[in-house]
Amino acid sequence: MGKPPFPAPDILTAPPSWRCIDFVSDLHLHEGLLRTRDAFARYLQDTPADAVLILGDLFEAWVGDDMRCEPFEAGCVQALRAFGERRHLAIMVGNRDFLLGEDMLQACAAHPLGDPTVLKAFGQRHLLIHGDSLCLADTAYLQFRAQVRQPAWQQAFLAAPLGARLDQARRMREASQAHQQQQAREEWADVDEAAAEAWLDAAGAHTLVHGHTHRPASTPFGGLQDGMARWRHVTMDWDLDHGAPRAEVLRLTAEGFSRHPVTA
Numbered sequence: 538m539g540k541p542p543f544p545a546p547d548i549l550t551a552p553p554s555w556r557c558i559d560f561v562s563d564l565h566l567h568e569g570l571l572r573t574r575d576a577f578a579r580y581l582q583d584t585p586a587d588a589v590l591i592l593g594d595l596f597e598a599w600v601g602d603d604m605r606c607e608p609f610e611a612g613c614v615q616a617l618r619a620f621g622e623r624r625h626l627a628i629m630v631g632n633r634d635f636l637l638g639e640d641m642l643q644a645c646a647a648h649p650l651g652d653p654t655v656l657k658a659f660g661q662r663h664l665l666i667h668g669d670s671l672c673l674a675d676t677a678y679l680q681f682r683a684q685v686r687q688p689a690w691q692q693a694f695l696a697a698p699l700g701a702r703l704d705q706a707r708r709m710r711e712a713s714q715a716h717q718q719q720q721a722r723e724e725w726a727d728v729d730e731a732a733a734e735a736w737l738d739a740a741g742a743h744t745l746v747h748g749h750t751h752r753p754a755s756t757p758f759g760g761l762q763d764g765m766a767r768w769r770h771v772t773m774d775w776d777l778d779h780g781a782p783r784a785e786v787l788r789l790t791a792e793g794f795s796r797h798p799v800t801a
Contacts, residue, residue: 540729540731540732540735541670541671541673541732543653543735543736543739543740544653546651546653546654546655546664546740547650547651547653547654547655548654548655548657549590549627549650549654549655549656549657549665550657550658551588551656551657551658551659554587555587555588555625555658556587556790556791557585557586557587557588557788557789557790558586558587558588558589558590558656558658558788558789558790559584559586559588559589559590559786559787559788559789560589560590560591560592560665560746560770560772560786560787560788560789561577561589561590561591561592561772561775561786561787562591562592562593562594562595562629562631562667562747562748562749562772562774563593563594563631563748563749563751563772563773563774563775564577564594564595564596564774564775565594565596565597565633565774565775565776566595566596566597566609566613567596567597567598567609568609569778570597570775570776570777570778571778572777572778572801573775573776573777573778573784573801574609574612574613574616575801576775576777576784576799576800576801577613577616577775577784577799578612578613578616580786580799581616581617581619581620582616582619582620584620584786586624586788587624587625588624588625588626588627589620589624589625589626589627590627590629590650590656590665591626591627591628591629591650592629592631592650592665592666592667592668592746592747592748592772593629593630593631593632593633593634593652593667593668593669593748593749594631594632594633594634594667594748594749594774595613595628595631595634595637596610596613596633596634596637597633597710598633598634598703598706598707598709598710599633599634599635599636599637599641600636600694600699600702600703600705600706601636601638601694601695601699601702602636602637602638602639602640602641602644603699604641604699605640605641605644614641614644614645617645617646617647618644618645618646621645621646621647622646625648626645626646626647626648627647627648627649627650628642628645628647628648628649628650629649629650629651629652629654629665629667630652630667631667631669631748631749632667632669632678632682632749635685635686636691636694636695650665652665652666652667652670653665653666653736653740654666655740655741655742656746658789659789659790659791661742661743661744662740662741662742662743662744663742663744663745663746663789664736664737664740664742664744664745664746665746665747666736666745666746666747667747667748667749668728668747668748668749668750668771669682669749670682671728671729671732671733671736671747672726672727672728672729672749672750673729673732674726674727674729675726678726725750725751725752726750727750727752728745728747728749728750728769730758730759733745733758733759733769734758734759734760734762734767737759737762737767738762743762743763743765743766743767743768744767744768744769744770744794745758745767745768745769745770746769746770746772746787747769747770747771747772748771748772748774750771751773751774752771753771753772753773753774753785753796754769754770754771755768755769755770755771755787755794755796756768756769757769768794770787770794772785772787773785773787773796775799777799777800777801782800782801784798784799784800784801785797785798785799786799
């Protein structure tokens with residue numbers, strides 16, 4: 538598959554008052570992750586960040602903004618809004634919650650974060666994406682993605698009753714989990730390096746920040762660009778309810794990127 542064209546990115550310029558920007562993604566929140574939900578709420582309350590940028594898959598499944606009134610989701614909205622009313626909260630949709638829309642953003646006092654977005658902060662440009670659009674080896678998923686991002690498909694899906702949409706999302710999630718269980722985690726699709734380098738060149742950025750792949754790491758990426766090394770920072774998926782706990786925030790300050798664990 539060839540390199541996908543670079544979409545026109547949103548631009549987010551950090552004001553001079555910002556000293557700390559946090560990135561999180563892939564919390565996959567649902568009713569089975571109560572400890573994870575509570576830890577996220579405490580993090581939002583305690584973080585020193587001037588801005589929290591969520592890079593997709595905040596929820597395991599989002600079947601329409603009427604979900605925000607369901608008991609579990611309403612608790613998430615309350616925690617998000619408490620932060621969004623005080624500081625800058627921005628949400629990028631992912632492959633699990635791509636139907637999250639304006640009504641939900643307003644309920645959370647959050648700003649939309651485009652995929653891609655160029656963040657201009659501390660004298661540098663950083664390219665922010667969810668990551669799924671550049672997993673070019675996962676051709677079956679990319680075909681599905683193209684279908685469900687069509688306005689006609691979304692309009693038809695959202696016209697169904699909430700219960701029916703939740704049932705369909707549950708079946709799709711079970712099918713996805715069954716497929717993942719047949720593969721070792723290291724076999725899951727990753728961002729295509731050549732395509733990501735092309736996007737970085739187009740964005741005039743040296744740093745790529747993304748989630749989706751569940752492979753948290755900060756590593757040099759590709760070759761030099763204008764004599765400077767490229768870096769890729771992959772955010773961690775969260776789960777404090779099952780198995781070995783994992784939850785982490787990627788933080789950017791004038792000194793650079795750092796990682797900070799979150800505990801239950």
